[in-house]
Amino acid sequence: MAIINSIASWWMCKRMHQIELFMKYPDDVQNECLRKLISSAQDTEWGKLHDFKNIHNHEQFKKNVPIQDYETVKPFIDRVRRGEQNILWNTDIKWFAKSSGTTNDKSKFIPVSSESLDNCQYNGGRDMIAIHCSLHPETQLFTGKNLGLGGSLVTDNFGDHESQNGDLSAIVINNLPMWAEFFRSPDLSIALMDKWDEKLEKLARATINENVVSLAGVPSWMLLIMKRVLEITGKKSIAEVWPNLEVYFHGGVNFAPYKEQFKNIFNKPDMNYLELYNASEGFFGIQDQRDSNELLLMLDYGIYYEFMPVNELGIHDSKTLSLDEVALDTTYALVISTNAGLWRYMLGDTIKFTSLYPFRFKITGRTKHFMNAFGEEIIVDNADKALSIACEKSGAQIKEYTAAPIYIEGNDNGAHEWLIEFEKAPSTIEYFSEMLDNALKSINSDYEAKRYKNLVLKPPVVQSLPQGTFYKWLESKNKLGVQHKVPRLNNDRKYVEEIHAIIKE
8 A cells, every 4th residue: 555655646746737837827728728618619509609619719708608697507407407418518418416505495407527527526636635745745645545425316317318416526426437436435335325314324334444544525514424433433533533534625615613623523733624615516726735725726627717896796797807807805706617518607606816826715705695784795704704703712613603684673773693503602602792793893894884883783693503403404405415505694584584493393
């Protein structure tokens, strides 16, 4: 295994030269990416509809193709699911990543082509390992196995045509090359199970005696597995169960509220953490520096990026910027065109660049994931930072949370209601609420203005929920699984009222 580890580590580090190339010539790489995408799809129905043969630069591309969201592209995707091909992309598409999103109950079926699997998802997986090997030359990553969380798959029958949909993680795992199976755990019979309560139990028991050297998955679900592992083994820390564990690859939600819990449960001072930005639509970013919360924008995965200033959201014929036009410390909504046939697709996420040339960024939230019932404009980035401050000052640890407005009624002013499931509760909710309120005031001037003398907003209302409340809520909506996340901020009370109903049961 030592020889295999040395060879594999060396091979992975060779990729760093290619990463350095797109970091050095980002505009050229992106322009070439757009050219290849348009050339590949010019004879598809979409390509003909938007005259791809006469598009020669990104300005013509923007002029010919309107901004899309899932609802506008859904009729085309539905046709592909039923067996029609050469509609959005020029190769057959038989896989669809099912995603409910975080603000919409309706399932989305995102097309996954062989090109997006090979050139985007698998390259992203390779690059996260390559970057880890580059940052940690002493790695022993190839001497053991990766414990990765995957979802499940469903076969759709449309007459004489079959297609498969499910979590992107399940699609990736199901299509991995044979050699990759040697480095992952558990086996497919467990990894692709659909009943999450049974799956977590079997996954924990199947991996206890493995030499697990890396973990990959959404923090909230990974914590559930590790806690069950400790319960079964009677050990006090994961370091006692998997002594060679060296890195946790995480993504999907902000890691800051979870980091202290992971440090405690790992009990490994030398544990490494690497953040990823991966979604059903593509693999977009990887943390490429030690002890950083910035992500490197991955430019050679067959994805062409555009960036819409958030003040353009909702405006007819909204303007977007190419990579060479963006600025630092400005919030942009991501618009992508991909090698799976998504064209100028509004992803729904917002980012802010922290570095140009090379392009590094932070995820700031969702275009529809905010609170602005009173003009306070609270985004997820504000909430995560404020909660981290409140936790630090009160000694609390948060497992999950969601928040929504309490509307103005009669002479009573409005407020924000925060439903929080604590891993470690603060000594008093009152002190935690005060710290949260002060932190939000310091972070967001609009919130501070609305809180002035309680004229518009009263202090936040924080409720500590019983353990397992969010799990029960997700279960009640048939949303157990790694692709389903608790919506952090809402501009209405729909989810909050549903959770209140769960508590009363």
